[in-house]
Amino acid sequence: MNRDQTFFDRYSLVLGGLGAVTLALIVLAMKMSDLSQDVYTRNLDEYQAEVQSRIQPFGEVYLPGEEQEQMDAPTVETVAEPEPVATVQSGPQVYNGACNVCHGNGVAGAPVVGDADAWAARIAQGSDTLYDNAINGYAGAAGYMPAKGGNMSLSDEEVIAAVDFMVEESR
Ligand code: HEC
Incomplete structure (x- = not known):
């Protein structure tokens, strides 16, 4: 077998391999972009509301007279006050x-x-x-x-x- 032929065979093998890898990467990239595209195809208002709810501050301050606006705002649980230990003297x-x-x-x-x-x-x-x-x-x-x-x-x-x-x- 002459050397050109050997070189050509190996070269096309490598080219073929690279082509397969490229194809795989393209398919992968398309899949991933599909996933991230999801965010943008959804209703923008809905999306922003979701982000807002995730980054909202932990608590809110209500000044006297102000009403609590959201019913789902974090509420402070009132734990029953422990009864003071009775130290009644005889x-x-x-x-x-x-x-x-x-x-x-x-x-x-x-x-x-x-x-x-x-x-x-x-x-x-x-x-x-x-x-x-x-x-x-x-x-x-x-x-x-x-x-x-x-x-x-x-x-x-x-x-x-x-x-x-x-x-x-x-x-
Ligand atoms: C600083 C002194 C003093 C201390 C301390 C004191 N007393 Fe008296 N107490 C008196 C005097 C003086 C009288 C009598 C008053 C009178 O009838 O003129 C009196 C009277 C009483 C009477 C009779 C009430 C009546 O209607 O006849 C009772 C009951 C009484 N004391 C309970 C107590 C108790 C219980 C304590 C403790 C928690 C106490 N006292 C601490 C001075 C004291």
């Missing part, structure tokens, strides 16, 4: 913390807890009067009883528990 606890300072030994005319004579007439007034005087405070013949013993962080219930305890100890 009667004796409240008494020791807020009342004993006067009622323990009669400071400023306070009736001493455990002194049945000093308490008999007071107990006879009825619990409601005692609660009311302890919660709101009052100035009596013996002296001045400050509201909640001066500890306004006490709840009414805690003061009532303390009064019950004092009365119980003073019968």
